[in-house]
Amino acid sequence: xxxxxxxxxxxxxxxxxxxxxxxxxxxxxxxxxxxxxxxxxxxxxxxxxxxxxxxxxxxxxxxxxxxxxxxxxxxxxxxxxxxxxxxxxxxxxxxxxxxxxxxxxxxxxxxxxxxxxxxxxxxxxxxxxxxxxxxxxxxxxxxxxxxxxxxxxxxxxxxxxxxxxxxxxxxxxxxxxxxxxxxxxxxxxxxxxxxxxxxxxxxxxxxxxxxxxxxxxxxxxxxxxxxxxxxxxxxxxxxxxxxxxx
Amino acid sequence: xxxxxxxxxxxxxxxxxxxxxxxxxxxxxxxxxxxxxxxxxxxxxxxxxxxxxxxxxxxxxxxxxxxxxxxxxxxxxxxxxxxxxxxxxxxxxxxxxxxxxxxxxxxxxxxxxxxxxxxxxxxxxxxxxxxxxxxxxxxxxxxxxxxxxxxxxxxxxxxxxxxxxxxxxxxxxxxxxxxxxxxxxxxxxxxxxxxxxxxxxxxxxxxxxxxxxxxxxxxxxxxxxxxxxxxxxxxxxxxxxxxxxxxxxxxxxxxxxxxxxxxxxxxxxx
Numbered sequence: 001x002x003x004x005x006x007x008x009x010x011x012x013x014x015x016x017x018x019x020x021x022x023x024x025x026x027x028x029x030x031x032x033x034x035x036x037x038x039x040x041x042x043x044x045x046x047x048x049x050x051x052x053x054x055x056x057x058x059x060x061x062x063x064x065x066x067x068x069x070x071x072x073x074x075x076x077x078x079x080x081x082x083x084x085x086x087x088x089x090x091x092x093x094x095x096x097x098x099x100x101x102x103x104x105x106x107x108x109x110x111x112x113x114x115x116x117x118x119x120x121x122x123x124x125x126x127x128x129x130x131x132x133x134x135x136x137x138x139x140x141x142x143x144x145x146x147x148x149x150x151x152x153x154x155x156x157x158x159x160x161x162x163x164x165x166x167x168x169x170x171x172x173x174x175x176x177x178x179x180x181x182x183x184x185x186x187x188x189x190x191x192x193x194x195x196x197x198x199x200x201x202x203x204x205x206x207x208x209x210x211x212x213x214x215x216x217x218x219x220x221x222x223x224x225x226x227x228x229x230x231x232x233x234x235x236x237x238x239x240x241x242x243x244x245x246x
Numbered sequence: 247x248x249x250x251x252x253x254x255x256x257x258x259x260x261x262x263x264x265x266x267x268x269x270x271x272x273x274x275x276x277x278x279x280x281x282x283x284x285x286x287x288x289x290x291x292x293x294x295x296x297x298x299x300x301x302x303x304x305x306x307x308x309x310x311x312x313x314x315x316x317x318x319x320x321x322x323x324x325x326x327x328x329x330x331x332x333x334x335x336x337x338x339x340x341x342x343x344x345x346x347x348x349x350x351x352x353x354x355x356x357x358x359x360x361x362x363x364x365x366x367x368x369x370x371x372x373x374x375x376x377x378x379x380x381x382x383x384x385x386x387x388x389x390x391x392x393x394x395x396x397x398x399x400x401x402x403x404x405x406x407x408x409x410x411x412x413x414x415x416x417x418x419x420x421x422x423x424x425x426x427x428x429x430x431x432x433x434x435x436x437x438x439x440x441x442x443x444x445x446x447x448x449x450x451x452x453x454x455x456x457x458x459x460x461x462x463x464x465x466x467x468x469x470x471x472x473x474x475x476x477x478x479x480x481x482x483x484x485x486x487x488x489x490x491x492x493x494x495x496x497x498x499x500x501x502x503x504x505x506x507x508x509x510x511x512x513x514x515x516x
Contacts, residue, residue, distance in 0.1 A: 011480045012358075012395050013403025013440050027400065029360070036440075038360065038400035040480050057484075062398025064286045065305055065364070097286055098306040137307055137366045 002052070006045045010037040016052055026061060027054030039063075066091055066100065066139050070131040073151070074102060076124060079117050082106050086127060086141060101138050102129065108142040110182050120168075120182035126152040126191075128184050149184035152191045161193055166200040253424055256413035263413075265422060272408070272420040272468060275475055277388065279396045279483035285372075287397025289479070291389040294422055295379035300389035302397040305367035319364040323352040325386055327375040347383050348373075354387050354436045354446035355394065358401040369399060380423035381409050387436050387446065388472060395480055404480070406472035407436035407446060410461040412453065417461050419468045433458065435465045439473040442466060 002017030004010060014037040016028060024030045025046075027039040037043075039062060041054045056062055066072060066088070073090040086102040089095065104127075109120045121127070121143075128148050129141035143149050153162045155172035162170035162179060164187045170179045178201060181187075188194065253264045262268060273294030282288035285301035308314045325348040327336050351373065359369070371393065373386045387407035394401055411421040411432035418425060421432050431451015437444055444462075453461060 009481050009484045011404065011477045012401045027398075029400065029402065031402075036402070038402065039398050040395050040484070041398075042484075063305070063400075064303070064397065065367075097284055098303055101307060135305075135364065137305070137364070 002045065004043045006043055008043045009041070010043055010054060011040045012036075012038055016043065022050055022052040025051045025053035028052055063135060064097065065135045065137070066131040067134045068131055071128060071148075072102065072131060072139075072141070073126065073128050074099075075126055076121055077101075079121050079123050081116050081118075084117055084121050086129065088139065102131075102141040103138050104129065104141045104143060108132070108140070108144060111144060114182075119180050121150065122153065122156060122179075122181070124154050125150045125181065143182055146185045149187070150181040151184055151187060151189075152193070153179070153181050153183075155179065161188075161191065163193055163199070164188055164195045166197060169201055171196070171199050252428055256418075256425055256429060257416055261416075263418060264424065269416055269418045270464060270468070272471065273422065275472070277392060277475060277479035279392050279479050280486075285393070285397075287393045287395070287399070289389045289392035289396060291385050291392075293379075293381060293385045293388075293420070295377055296375075296382055296385050297377040298382065298385050298389050299374045299376060300386065300393040301372045301374075302390070302393040302399070303370040303372075304397070305364040305369055305399070308366065308368035313368075314366050317365055318361040319359075319367040319369055321352050321356055321359065321361060321369050321371070323348045323355070323371045323373065323390070325351055325373045325375070325383070327378060327382070331375045331378040347386070350383060350446060350448070351387055351390060354407065355390060355405060357443070357445050358391070358403055358405055358438060359394070360400045360402075363400065369394070378423070380421050380426040381434075383407075384409050384420075384434050384436070388476060392476055392479060396483065403438055403440050404473060404476045405436050405445060406439060406469040406476060407434065408465050408468040408472060409434040410465040410468070412451060412457065412461070417457065417464055419464050433461045433465065435462060435469070437466055437469045439470060 002021055004016050016035045016037055019030050019033045019035055022035065022045060024035045027037065027041060028035050029038045035052060037054050039054050041056050041062065044053050044055050061067060070091055072088045074086040074088040076084050077087050078085040083106060084104045086104060088100040088102050106114055106117055114120050127143065127150050129143050130148055132140040132142050153170060155162055155175060155177050156179065157177045158172060158175045160172050160174040163173055164183060165171050168180050168183055170181055256264050276292040277289065279289045281290045282301050285303060287302035288300065290299050305319055308320055313320055325344050327344065329336050329338050371390050373390055375382050384407040387405055391405040395404060408419060409421050409432050410417060410419050411425055411429045413425050413429035421429065426432060431453060433449050434446060435444055436446035
């Protein structure tokens with residue numbers, strides 16, 4: 001069997017076994033049919049997989065790069081229509097020594113359809129995310145899950161902290177601006193912002209469409225205002241054509 | 247440091263060096279791993295009066311971005327001497343010598359690293375000479391390879407390094423400052439202990455072909471010893487990290503018995 005057993009402390013260059021015995025995993029390398037240790041740490045042999053790895057005492061990897069499944073906290077430094085950039089400052093509740101840039105694609109923000117990144121994430125938000133790739137730069141992040149999402153956000157108009165009202169709806173208590181974010185379950189807990197259920201946006205009945213004139217998503221789906229607008233354009237076009245005919 | 251005086255002779259009648267060492271004897275060496283809190287990996291080395299700190303950061307994002315390599319990581323080594331590390335104050339601006347030694351150390355370390363595993367990243371190695379007493383580039387390579395291992399960066403092996411020199415016609419291992427200054431030359435070298443490949447070989451002064459070959463052999467032997475010291479230092483950092491190491495080792499032992507049983511089962515199935 002192998003030259004080492006599980007739990008042995010090895011250093012880079014130590015011979016572990018031959019390639020026929022065990023597959024080289026993380027922290028090992030193979031050269032001329034012999035598996036050597038590439039990092040220092042404890043040997044862990046998996047006889048089900050028939051693989052060998054070199055890990056820390058607690059089964060983690062020493063390398064400074066995030067691995068898949070790590071929970072990271074960072075600040076959104078840039079947000080575009082399709083993707084956002086996050087500066088990662090904490091990894092698994094420990095400060096990282098040199099910050100990383102993480103990327104969030106819009107498809108990894110939530111399971112439902114999102115039209116624009118601006119509806120779920122904006123520059124300056126503090127987010128908790130999970131890592132999707134292992135030992136790679138740039139780090140891909142995902143916000144899918146109740147624990148993950150925005151932990152703190154600021155009003156785009158006045159910069160005041162936003163207060164959560166109900167699910168993903170936020171309000172600025174200073175300028176009463178309403179915004180939406182993809183929030184985590186414990187939004188604001190880190191900054192001491194309490195949830196204000198009473199400030200939830202009131203639901204309007206479908207007949208009450210006075211406010212729709214100022215534009216909004218419902219207009220494009222055939223709201224009264226847009227239809228009227230279309231009509232007018234149609235009539236004008238017809239008018240021009242008519243004039244032509246004359 | 248007191249002002250230097252040139253020793254009357256570097257070798258005495260009994261064949262001992264002026265500091266009492268045999269010709270193939272290294273200076274007392276202390277290596278310690280994990281000395282810096284805010285570095286991903288760090289190590290210090292004390293070799294005679296030489297004292298060097300090495301810190302490794304990364305793999306991390308490379309700034310400035312235009313240096314990024316798309317197929318492998320960039321290895322950035324910075325060797326610096328403190329202003330107080332030598333008897334005459336060293337001017338703090340990076341000197342040509344420092345830049346060259348940085349490059350030489352990077353070249354000595356590059357063959358052991360799996361840089362292609364981390365494209366677009368950078369591995370930063372900062373080497374600070376706190377006190378210089380000869381052999382700093384070799385001691386720096388020893389410390390840097392330990393710091394890289396401490397950072398968990400995959401590497402083929404540790405890199406031991408030592409300088410062999412010539413004083414009064416005799417080859418001597420691990421030069422001190424005086425031997426370096428008043429001797430006839432030196433050959434710093436670094437090896438990969440697994441395969442005896444050389445990753446650093448420089449020469450200063452004149453050596454005959456036979457002398458050079460013998461110097462290299464002496465250097466390789468000294469490197470083998472240094473490699474054992476490095477391994478020891480690295481393993482010591484692990485026992486230090488787990489204070490209840492004794493208990494854990496016992497646990498591990500029990501696990502081993504279980505795994506052995508597991509294997510026996512598999513064999514039976516087959």
